[in-house]
Amino acid sequence: MATATDTPATPPPQHTIHILPAPFTHSPLTLLAQGAEALVYRTVFLTPHTPCVLKYRPPKPYRHPILDKRLTKARLLAEARVLVKCRKDGVTVPAVLGLDAENGWMVLEWVEGGSVRGVLDGWVAGGGRFEGVEAGNGVWGLMRRIGRAVGRVHDIGVCHGDLTTSNLMVRTGASAVRGESEGPQTQTQMQRPKRLTPSALREAAMTSDAPPVFELPPEEPPPPPSKAQSTSDLEGDIVLIDFGLATQTVQDEDRAVDLYVLERAFAATHPGAEALFQEVLRSYGESYKGGRSVLRKLEDVRLRGRKRSMLG
Amino acid sequence: MAAVRTFVLPHYPEYPIQIALFKDVTNAAFLRSQLLEANSDFDYAFIDASMILTPTHLLSPVFLSLHLHLTTRLKTRTPHSEIIFRLHPNNNIGESYRKFGISDTTTTLIAVRLSLTPDVTRESVAKHLGDVVEGTSVDVGERGEMLGEWGDVGLVRKVYKLGDGGGAKGKKGAKGVAIGGGVDERREMESVILGIMAIKGL
Ligand SMILES: Nc1ncnc2c1ncn2[C@@H]1O[C@H](COP(=O)(O)OP(=O)(O)OP(=O)(O)O)[C@@H](O)[C@H]1O
Ligand SMILES: [Mg+2]
Numbered sequence: 001m002a003t004a005t006d007t008p009a010t011p012p013p014q015h016t017i018h019i020l021p022a023p024f025t026h027s028p029l030t031l032l033a034q035g036a037e038a039l040v041y042r043t044v045f046l047t048p049h050t051p052c053v054l055k056y057r058p059p060k061p062y063r064h065p066i067l068d069k070r071l072t073k074a075r076l077l078a079e080a081r082v083l084v085k086c087r088k089d090g091v092t093v094p095a096v097l098g099l100d101a102e103n104g105w106m107v108l109e110w111v112e113g114g115s116v117r118g119v120l121d122g123w124v125a126g127g128g129r130f131e132g133v134e135a136g137n138g139v140w141g142l143m144r145r146i147g148r149a150v151g152r153v154h155d156i157g158v159c160h161g162d163l164t165t166s167n168l169m170v171r172t173g174a175s176a177v178r179g180e181s182e183g184p185q186t187q188t189q190m191q192r193p194k195r196l197t198p199s200a201l202r203e204a205a206m207t208s209d210a211p212p213v214f215e216l217p218p219e220e221p222p223p224p225p226s227k228a229q230s231t232s233d234l235e236g237d238i239v240l241i242d243f244g245l246a247t248q249t250v251q252d253e254d255r256a257v258d259l260y261v262l263e264r265a266f267a268a269t270h271p272g273a274e275a276l277f278q279e280v281l282r283s284y285g286e287s288y289k290g291g292r293s294v295l296r297k298l299e300d301v302r303l304r305g306r307k308r309s310m311l312g
Numbered sequence: 313m314a315a316v317r318t319f320v321l322p323h324y325p326e327y328p329i330q331i332a333l334f335k336d337v338t339n340a341a342f343l344r345s346q347l348l349e350a351n352s353d354f355d356y357a358f359i360d361a362s363m364i365l366t367p368t369h370l371l372s373p374v375f376l377s378l379h380l381h382l383t384t385r386l387k388t389r390t391p392h393s394e395i396i397f398r399l400h401p402n403n404n405i406g407e408s409y410r411k412f413g414i415s416d417t418t419t420t421l422i423a424v425r426l427s428l429t430p431d432v433t434r435e436s437v438a439k440h441l442g443d444v445v446e447g448t449s450v451d452v453g454e455r456g457e458m459l460g461e462w463g464d465v466g467l468v469r470k471v472y473k474l475g476d477g478g479g480a481k482g483k484k485g486a487k488g489v490a491i492g493g494g495v496d497e498r499r500e501m502e503s504v505i506l507g508i509m510a511i512k513g514l
């Protein structure tokens with residue numbers, strides 16, 4: 001048993017407040033998430049009624065400052081370029097509203113809605129079961145839209161690189177286009193404090209270089225599931241986010257790896273949803289010309305993945 | 313006195329932006345000559361309104377210019393020339409002026425003035441522009457609604473290479489920024505244009 005004189009095995013986490021670069025240094029922002037690489041805030045940009053996401057990649061203290069700056073700049077720029085290409089080619093991703101790659105920040109269009117992960121969790125909480133879903137259920141349509149969305153990105157020659165159920169969002173409200181439905185908003189109105197998501201917490205806990213940026217709020221119970229909400233949330237465009245690891249490629253191999261990553265992500269966050277995921281793949285295969293050959297390649301990739309996990 | 317609206321960019325509240333719009337302008341050649349002579353009374357971004365699609369299409373390069381000025385990274389001589397430069401997708405300053413800046417034949421004109429010093433106020437700008445611009449002053453509206461009113465969708469599409477909404481890359485309707493006219497087309501174009509301006513020259 002530990003006594004008062006014991007030195008703790010691990011030092012208490014350092015709750016540093018990141019100082020944001022100009023022009024956000026003195027703006028009161030709402031932290032949405034802290035991933036391995038980036039801090040994500042909600043704020044407004046260009047006009048007081050244009051909600052947006054600020055993605056900031058803080059300097060890594062263990063890296064040489066000049067090298068760090070160069071790497072951060074290159075990665076942000078690559079991410080922004082892919083997003084602009086997607087948007088230009090009609091793929092639903094958040095628009096890039098602003099960028100200062102040198103200082104590590106990018107501003108993206110706000111996507112109103114939730115992640116596929118959250119939406120499926122909500123569906124389950126509202127009584128949905130992954131096994132034996134009846135034909136007319138809206139969740140099938142959701143799977144088809146996911147398949148088509150991934151097919152669209154691949155069709156324009158982009159691989160996402162990190163296709164998880166958190167990086168796919170379901171946009172709620174048909175005209176959830178920038179600020180349209182919202183009146184002028186003051187900054188104080190926008191400061192609804194939000195908790196870090198469980199996955200962000202986990203990520204933060206796993207990375208030693210990125211300590212949590214503020215005191216974690218006390219546990220609060222999840223909102224009660226509402227049936228009306230969980231069915232309507234299944235509707236809406238799929239918006240792909242987080243292109244931090246994206247590449248421009250037309251190799252079937254890369255595309256198949258993208259699908260494999262998504263398959264594993266689905267299995268991890270929604271055990272039992274294998275049959276549903278087949279519908280993602282089916283509609284992916286039909287969504288563009290090269291789709292079927294990627295699905296064949298996926299079988300090789302799976303096999304290799306299994307061998308690797310047996311060795312490991 | 314010209315109608316001038318003051319815009320405040322989120323995160324830069326201490327640097328208001330004065331914006332005015334004129335139609336039926338008859339002395340564009342004179343105004344342009346004052347810029348060429350670097351007359352310090354004419355410290356404005358004079359933009360041909362046919363090249364501005366939406367209020368945000370203008371506010372974005374204004375933000376970039378202000379931000380780069382305050383962090384001492386301007387690529388051009390002044391924050392006002394930087395606004396013109398930031399509007400263009402490429403890094404050629406002359407080309408930026410030719411495409412977006414006032415020309416001798418400009419008839420609808422947007423004037424932007426950053427209030428970087430206390431003497432530049434809405435009143436001082438309204439008075440000066442009222443004195444020097446020969447044309448009809450148009451109130452741009454509280455949210456700048458009128459700023460895109462004279463925007464030429466075809467010209468803007470061309471300068472940013474947004475394709476014709478499908479044919480550009482061979483596949484019908486599959487690629488390129490949506491066409492169809494109206495608010496949705498403009499908003500979709502704006503979303504791409506803001507990105508193009510943000511990633512340029514980096
Ligand atoms: N455009 C957006 N609109 C609304 N919410 C967003 C948007 N972009 C990101 N988010 C929210 O912020 C979270 C984190 O964003 P994102 O996935 O881009 O960052 P990250 O995973 O920390 O980045 P990286 O993987 O590059 O370290 C998302 O899961 C989502 O909840
Ligand atoms: Mg993510």
